[in-house]
Amino acid sequence: MFSVVIPLFNKENFISRCVESVLSQTRPASEIIIVDDGSTDGSAKLVEDRYGDKVTLLYQANLGVACARNRGIWHAQTEWIAFLDADDFWSIHHLEVLATIAHRDYDIAGIATKSKTLNSSASTSWANGRESNLPEYNITEIDYFKFAAKDVRVVHTSASAFKRDVLRRLGGFRNFRYGQDQELWVRVFIRERCxxxxxxxxxxxxETGGAMDSMWDNYDRKRAPVTTPAEISPSVAYLTSSEVAEIPLSEGTSYRSVYTYLNSRIAKSTWRSLQSQNFTRAKSTAVYVRWQNLDRFFLFRLIPFVPSSILKAAPIVRRATKLRRNI
Incomplete structure (x- = not known):
């Protein structure tokens, strides 16, 4: 039922933990596809030596995580693809729970469990010791945009699975440096159910050297004004494109929730720039907040019209800046 796709780049210290968590599933994976993205640290050799024919190991030049995942998508033989990053891992019941969700409704195209953030030293024995007996849980069909506006991790990559044919039809991941997963989720869930x-x-x-660890640091270093939605994030760029207006929304999704999600992404980037006292970038980002369904984002829409000296003196900005410096 599930093909597990694991992109691998220089994760020699974590890949065994990752693979062992897949091999320990109460519902076995149909296949485990590991795509080595030009590793230079011995990751691929470790997988080959330790796991042999238990996994399918594919090689490619260092083309990026999006290309690695796409290679796995096009190689997969089953209906569903479950994603797992090489420095993450699952409890023993993960695929069992995903299968239960998938069997509830055949027309669902994307599914996920909840994800928990741990430090890099956590082990599978720790997770399974806490989760050896699967507790009761609820399954809910959601409007992805409504929930992701509050917490974008509602569908976390390593907790998710998607129908293979849907991913192929949409062309898979696009090769952005950051945010490839969220951009694909947006393209899927504006059309399909979750x-x-x-x-x-x-x-x-x-703290494993992954993309998320460096994304916001990279964003903070950018001082120039934002001139296009793509400079905010790939998902913002897609949702502000002309293509979106022509797409029939999936059942249960509303334009109100789509605009709420869009404004939440823009507001988050604006707030990050305010915390960095990069007022030029904050004001040029907030310009893209949509008037439709402003709700709690109304004040963000006013930021472009506020002088930087007033923004700098605002108590809430001063407190946020101080808090961030102390983290």
């Missing part, structure tokens, strides 16, 4: 389970079965590990 369901999630409340069970925590996926574990994201921080």
């Amino acid at each position: 369901a999630v389970a409340s069970a925590v079965t996926s574990f994201y590990t921080s």
